[in-house]
Amino acid sequence: MSGSEVWAIIFLIIGAVLIILEFITPTNLLLFAFGLGFFTLAGLTYLGVSWWFQILAFIFVVSLTIFLSYKFARRTTEGAKEFSPISVVGKEGRVVLVEGDKVVVRVEGEDWLAEGEGEFKVGDKVVVLEVLGNKIRIKRG
Numbered sequence: 001m002s003g004s005e006v007w008a009i010i011f012l013i014i015g016a017v018l019i020i021l022e023f024i025t026p027t028n029l030l031l032f033a034f035g036l037g038f039f040t041l042a043g044l045t046y047l048g049v050s051w052w053f054q055i056l057a058f059i060f061v062v063s064l065t066i067f068l069s070y071k072f073a074r075r076t077t078e079g080a081k082e083f084s085p086i087s088v089v090g091k092e093g094r095v096v097l098v099e100g101d102k103v104v105v106r107v108e109g110e111d112w113l114a115e116g117e118g119e120f121k122v123g124d125k126v127v128v129l130e131v132l133g134n135k136i137r138i139k140r141g
Helices: 003-024 030-046 051-077
Strands: 091-100 104-108 110-116 125-132 133-141
Touching: 003 030, 030 125, 091 110, 104 125, 104 133, 110 125
Parallel strands: 110 133
Antiparallel strands: 091 104, 091 125, 104 110, 125 133
16 A cells, blocks of 8 residues: 555545534535545545645645535525514413413414413414513413
């Protein structure tokens, strides 16, 4: 086994470890980009390409991957609304489930366990008064 083959195997292992780490610890595809860069290095090293071309190719692949992942992330998160549990206070919702003491209310597409005074029926309009941990306190709307 020649020296370039050994380095190619080392670069493959480093690339694989980085990509596996990306799946374990999400880093916005940064480790994935460097993993692809090391795979590129492994292939070029195995082919015996000059070291300066390998460095340029590594930089190009990593930069391109980061750029494309940034574009993809921006496009997929565009228009996503910020959500805070406190943002449902004062909003109207509808009762979607009543089973004994358990009342579930849908507010802006989210289902919440709810508590309030009086009896509630499925379909009742309610208003959120406050958020109590993972529950909301409601009144008839």
